[in-house]
Amino acid sequence: MAASDNKVYRASTTAPVNIAVVKYWGKRDPKLNLPTNSSLSVTLSQSDLRTLTTASCSAAFPSSEGDSLVINGEPSDVSGARTQACFRALRSRRAALEAADPNLPKLSQLSLRLVSENNFPTAAGLASSAAGFAALVRAVADLYGLPDEPRELSRIARQGSGSACRSLFGGYVAWRAGSAADGSDSLAEQVAPAAHWPEMRALVLVVSAARKGVSSSSGMQQTVGTSGLFAERVAAVVPRHMDAMEAAIRDRDFAAFAEVTMRDSNSFHATCADTYPPIFYMNDVSRAAIRAVEAINANAGRTVAAYTFDAGPNAVVYYLEQDTEAVIGTFYHVLGDMDGWKAPVIQGLKPSMTLDAGVSDLLKNGVGRVIMTGVGEGPMKTDEFLVAEDGTPV
Numbered sequence: 001m002a003a004s005d006n007k008v009y010r011a012s013t014t015a016p017v018n019i020a021v022v023k024y025w026g027k028r029d030p031k032l033n034l035p036t037n038s039s040l041s042v043t044l045s046q047s048d049l050r051t052l053t054t055a056s057c058s059a060a061f062p063s064s065e066g067d068s069l070v071i072n073g074e075p076s077d078v079s080g081a082r083t084q085a086c087f088r089a090l091r092s093r094r095a096a097l098e099a100a101d102p103n104l105p106k107l108s109q110l111s112l113r114l115v116s117e118n119n120f121p122t123a124a125g126l127a128s129s130a131a132g133f134a135a136l137v138r139a140v141a142d143l144y145g146l147p148d149e150p151r152e153l154s155r156i157a158r159q160g161s162g163s164a165c166r167s168l169f170g171g172y173v174a175w176r177a178g179s180a181a182d183g184s185d186s187l188a189e190q191v192a193p194a195a196h197w198p199e200m201r202a203l204v205l206v207v208s209a210a211r212k213g214v215s216s217s218s219g220m221q222q223t224v225g226t227s228g229l230f231a232e233r234v235a236a237v238v239p240r241h242m243d244a245m246e247a248a249i250r251d252r253d254f255a256a257f258a259e260v261t262m263r264d265s266n267s268f269h270a271t272c273a274d275t276y277p278p279i280f281y282m283n284d285v286s287r288a289a290i291r292a293v294e295a296i297n298a299n300a301g302r303t304v305a306a307y308t309f310d311a312g313p314n315a316v317v318y319y320l321e322q323d324t325e326a327v328i329g330t331f332y333h334v335l336g337d338m339d340g341w342k343a344p345v346i347q348g349l350k351p352s353m354t355l356d357a358g359v360s361d362l363l364k365n366g367v368g369r370v371i372m373t374g375v376g377e378g379p380m381k382t383d384e385f386l387v388a389e390d391g392t393p394v
């Protein structure tokens, strides 16, 4: 059946951000976007950070328009190889369904109109590409009625942006590097659902809302090409961290989770410093956040907080809900009122300690806003549409 009925077909989904605790850094095949090592992340709650994407298509959309994507009201280029790889993979799956059932409308032949919105600043240095590609792939898969499991879709999202494959799941998620040359075994899987360890919280210290200096795609390839330390990270450090992290999550052992998280962030940034010329993602404010976490843990007499940094200066601090006073009490006391604190959480929190003045000043002057969130669920279908029934973006 040709889709000549001018009907506008639509599907909407939301997808989460994830922050890795064992980092993906390095591609063994840049074309297929295959990683040098496995990685593991915590999916963050969509109440605080999410991308909403509506995928639509219709025979009424002029074919001259081609595929289009609007993000936060701005047209975005879809001609890049990564976006094209996702569209191609999704279309060929739809085409296979259409070939098997001639009654299905031939949606695979129509242009896609995608509209997407983040509920957080795109350039905040948060993994917006992860939520973005996860939402794109999930929304088009729903539009096309694909029967594929999230595992299968993660293989497609991976080609858009590596870390996006982990955003197809909620909770605690591993991306298995795989070894097949065609990437067929390089996909994400859930290690544990959010409900397994629901007390996990994350405080994001937004250090800079400016776009990052060296993109992760180019930064990681410079590291692969020039860092001697990197080979050791891939061969020995990451496999050890993956095993220890999976055990820590299984046992809900925060001290172990925190140590691996901090060590892995340090190891990743050490390979950046060992890149030639070196890449520096962390700045003085980031390093002050590390000192603050160390002081909070020392004051508590046990590990209550863990820092981690991606390809930018923002700190993400993981902690458990029961340690809110020790962690949030200290940061709130230092940073004072600013965007992002949740009133019900900070109400009545006492500062449990005082930080070194140098550390306090750096944080106070360098952190622009905070985001309070925690572990959350994977993509969710929604009936909130960014494309109206008549096909116009809303």
Ligand code: DP6
Binding pocket: 019, 020, 022, 023, 024, 025, 033, 039, 127, 129, 160, 161, 162, 163, 164, 216, 217, 309, 310, 311
């Ligand atoms: C430091 O997923 O953004 O956040 O595959 O080139 O799109 P591409 O890279 P991307 O890299 C993320 C790197 C990281 C670590 C992580 O999320 O595991």
